[in-house]
Each structure stands twice: as structure tokens, then as C-alpha cells.
Amino acid sequence: MESEAKISREMMAGLQGVVPSTLATCSKDGMANVTYISQVFYVDETHVALSCQFMNKTWHNLQENPKAVVIITCPATFTLWQLRLRYLEAQTQGPVFEEMDMQLAAIASLHGVPEGLYKIRSALICKVEQVKCLYHPHSA
């Protein structure tokens, strides 16, 4: 089910990082890259920020092709949403970056990751272009 390209209140549960999100990007020669991502951060109802930590290939792909797709999951119900994204810019300072850095430390603790390993390099700001609910337990 496709809906307005906005992040709803219900979807916020999928942005907590409890269930890691999956992100796919694509190089200009058409080879996909898919990876788990620690954090999809709510910026506003039409923008998210992705935490760039080790994602060298993801970063490279987004420089040459800004189209990405991420799947987020509600940890309580396993409702799945697919967000189609367009990469806009990388931020290495400012309120979004600082807040993501703090939240990432909490996510690392949640997943038992050694302190310092989950260090954000930049916040990749993306516009949400499409939202699709892939699965909802009450409409399955």
C-alpha cells in the first residue's frame, strides 16, 4: 500500500534502531549495494538522515546516484515500511549530526557493540520520496 511520502507517527517505532534497517543503493553501472544500517534518523516528516559509519560503498554510490531505498521495521509488530529516498547532502556538524551521534551511542549499547565502534562520520540527509507499507499484521 503506497501512501503520502510522509513519515507517520506509527512509523516512528521503526526508526528507533531496535530492529536494524536495511539500505540499498546502486552504482552508476547498475550494481546494487545492500547493507544493514544502524540508524535512520527522523529529521522531519519528509526527511531522514542515515548514519554514515563504515559505509564506503554506500557513500560512493550516493555521490553518483542519489536514489536509495530503506526498509524499516516496527519491533513490536514487525510492520514493514519501504521508504524511497533521494540523497541531498552530508552533514558533519550541527543539531542533526550531534543528536544522531548521541542516539547512535544508545543503539550501540542496545546491541552490545563496543564503545567507540559505532562512531558517526556524517549524517546523510535524504528526502523521503515514497512510503509504502509492505506488511501490516492487521491487514495481512
Next chain:
Amino acid sequence: MILTDRFIELINTPSAALWASNCNQELEPEMVRLLGTKVEPDREHILFFLPLKYGEGLLHNFTHTDKLTFLLAIVLTNESYQLKGSYLSHRPCNSAEVEFQKEYMTGLSTAISEYQGLPGESAFNAYYHQPSVAVRMLVREAYEQTPKIGAGEKVL
């Protein structure tokens, strides 16, 4: 490229989360959570299973591209790898493969429940759907994807 014993062991681990990804002609990526994978005896080919409910976009993309990416991630340890290669063919799954998928998803759901403290039954209901399709892939390269220094490096 020959898959090592370690890769085969990981692919067969009950807590292995598996994904496949490709892109359309507009370079928009598609990705699908898989319902299990079998490594063929030659260790160069794999056969993975995906639910049609989520996989129609990926299958449609095979009409214009054979480039294919496969992600393997262990729920418990975060150890993960990407395999890159070529799509060869796809067909509907048979009953034995559907049974294999149920066993795989039961193992994964149990791991999600035990290691992550999340509702495994809900995970099963979200990911497991029929009908399903078997996709055959030739693996050409493998890359480190574990979140650590060195992620992204070619390992096979």
C-alpha cells in the same frame, strides 16, 4: 569464485538474515528479504528463495539486468558479507523447497526471539509468505560487510 567452508557454514546458520538486491533501468534499487538459500555442490552457484509478495520488482528487473547482490548477516554477531554476481534463472519453488523455507524461517524467528528479545512469531508472519520463487545466482565476488574497520573490502 569458490565459496569457502566458512561462507557455507554462515549461509546455513539459522540466525542468518539474507537479502537480495538489484536495480531497474532508472537505477532505483530493489531489495527483498529471502526465505533461505542453498549452496550448490560446485560452490559457485547459489539458489535462494524469495516470496512473490515482496519480490516482484526484483524479478521484473531481471528482464534488463543480470547484476545481482546478496547480503548475508548473522543476527547474533552482526558478522555480514555481500556476495556479488549474476542472475541466471528463476522458477516457482517446489514443495520440498517450501518446507525448507519454513524450517529456515522457524530457525530465524527463534534466533530473533532468543537473541534480540523480539516477537519471533511476528517476524515469521511478516517475512514468510507463499507463493515463492527460486532464483539461481552465479557468485563472482565477496565483500566484508561487518560493521568494523575494513568493511567494504573484497574478501573472495
